[in-house]
Amino acid sequence: MQKFIAGNWKMNGQLPDIASVKAIAAAAQNYPSVDTALCLPATLIAPAASALPDYPIGAQDCHSAVSGAHTGCISAVMLKEAGASLSIVGHSERRAAQHESDAEVRAKALAAKSAGLSVIVCVGETEAERDANMAVAVVLRQLDHSLPDEAASDWLSVAYEPVWAIGTGRIPSAGDVEQIHGAIRADLEARFGADGAKIRILYGGSMNGDNAASLLAIPNVDGGLIGGASLSADKFMPIVAAAAAV
Numbered sequence: 001m002q003k004f005i006a007g008n009w010k011m012n013g014q015l016p017d018i019a020s021v022k023a024i025a026a027a028a029q030n031y032p033s034v035d036t037a038l039c040l041p042a043t044l045i046a047p048a049a050s051a052l053p054d055y056p057i058g059a060q061d062c063h064s065a066v067s068g069a070h071t072g073c074i075s076a077v078m079l080k081e082a083g084a085s086l087s088i089v090g091h092s093e094r095r096a097a098q099h100e101s102d103a104e105v106r107a108k109a110l111a112a113k114s115a116g117l118s119v120i121v122c123v124g125e126t127e128a129e130r131d132a133n134m135a136v137a138v139v140l141r142q143l144d145h146s147l148p149d150e151a152a153s154d155w156l157s158v159a160y161e162p163v164w165a166i167g168t169g170r171i172p173s174a175g176d177v178e179q180i181h182g183a184i185r186a187d188l189e190a191r192f193g194a195d196g197a198k199i200r201i202l203y204g205g206s207m208n209g210d211n212a213a214s215l216l217a218i219p220n221v222d223g224g225l226i227g228g229a230s231l232s233a234d235k236f237m238p239i240v241a242a243a244a245a246v
Helices: 015-028 042-051 076-082 092-097 102-114 127-131 135-146 174-197 212-216 233-245
Strands: 003-008 034-039 057-059 086-089 118-123 156-160 200-203 223-226
Touching: 003 086, 003 156, 003 200, 003 233, 015 034, 015 042, 015 233, 034 086, 034 233, 042 057, 042 076, 076 102, 086 102, 102 118, 102 135, 118 135, 127 135, 135 174, 156 174, 174 200, 174 212, 212 223, 212 233, 223 233
Parallel strands: 003 034, 003 223, 034 057, 057 086, 086 118, 118 156, 156 200, 200 223
Antiparallel strands: none
């Protein structure tokens, strides 16, 4: 299974930052054994896709409807038209700040798939849930209710992101990561059979050039969903290099 390193720029980036996208895309060519992508702010998708038509440019969210009275929202078909080839859905920051439910995440994943986009579905527990020994139960509940029944490895990846580790510099222990990723894998295989063994499970939460090699060596860690470290080639490419080495 080829590792997948996806960057999530969040609400960062303006037109001059297309130069960073170009630098990352150029450097990624040196690591053909690793799949990479950048999920950019909506304002940068079209210019980035136009400048780099052969590099995977993604979105950070999409609406579940094709069109309608949804002020400020962007549909998956609009993202596809702009040049996106994938979308994140269910990121913990949207689940928390925009109060997105598992059902909404599932509907968005279906809409993105129907529009021809690949999808990264995010799941993860809060610090309070982990402290209450509920991490596995919470993650599997989100997984079961967020994934469409039509899920398949040719368009879907799952990202496990412990909410308390995002942007904090803290990461779970190797044993904690192995436990959660193993539970996700078992759940995917139970639900989707042999194809469940092929769905890539990414780790998201303060992965960087210093810890990427150790995280990516953990069983069932098939890549990473990278936040701040994806904003520049200098920080992103050491993670890609670590994935290639693993």
